[in-house]
Amino acid sequence: MNHPSELKLERHLLDPSRSSVQSHVEGCGDCQSRLALMEKQGEDFRRFVYPATLDKVLEPHTRFRFTPLKALWLAAPAMGLAAVLVMVTRGPDKDYIGEKGGFELTAYAALPDGTRAWATETRCRPTLPCASTCGRRRSARSPSSR
């Protein structure tokens, strides 16, 4: 008697209603034993092998992979942050008065032998608001008069 191959028995296990070996299996003790062993091995897979190996099977599909498209998504927040920084630090307002190195005030005296510098070397510190330290001096010498 020719017994069905492993592949046919696998098909039988998968869907007995469509099996081409159903009638043979029903009357064959050897094949019933083979099927019982195959079912037991399948059960071993479900109970022991599946839980122990599922993570490794899924690993390549869940691991983060760096692709150019993902790089674009990562770059987007960085570009947004850069734009905000540029806007915040873009420079002084229209009414800002400033000079590289700070202000220098020189007073001149009209003397009989000519005009001479009377006092000088007063500097505004650029880190401090000019109005609080030398506002009067600054108003005495506006940029337009220089």
Add this chain to the structure above:
Amino acid sequence: MGGDHIAELYRQWGPAIYRRCLRLLHDQEGARDATQEVFRKALSSPEKLSDPDLALPFIYRIATNHCLNERRNSGRRGETELADLDMPSDHPDFPTRRLVQRVLSRFDAKTQSIAVGVLVDGMEHEEVADALGISRKTVSRKLQRFLEHARKYLERSAA
């Protein structure tokens, strides 16, 4: 493909892969490792796994090739002797199967798969052709060549 879908496919086809690996490797631990490897290879063609008519021959082919490679490689590394390929000594095909076992490792992977399919698993030529994705004529031709070379090999060994 999502993780849930892959897990479902693994649950569906894993038992058949495991059985095939266990049958060819005769080692539970080896079969466990081989099962996940075979399934990962099978995932390269997810459309075949989704079609029950295509899936079984497909995973059978991958599992057979993978396990025969494993056996060949472990034999080369000297780790283990080739395990017996389910050959009860009172089986009428025992001499032929013994012949298969002794000379199997001398042939290429496809010929090995054909020889194991026909002479060990008892598959029909058409089934083997279907499982390996080759023509029935190729199965017959390669099997014939295998048997001729195997006999010559044994005659030389005996002399």
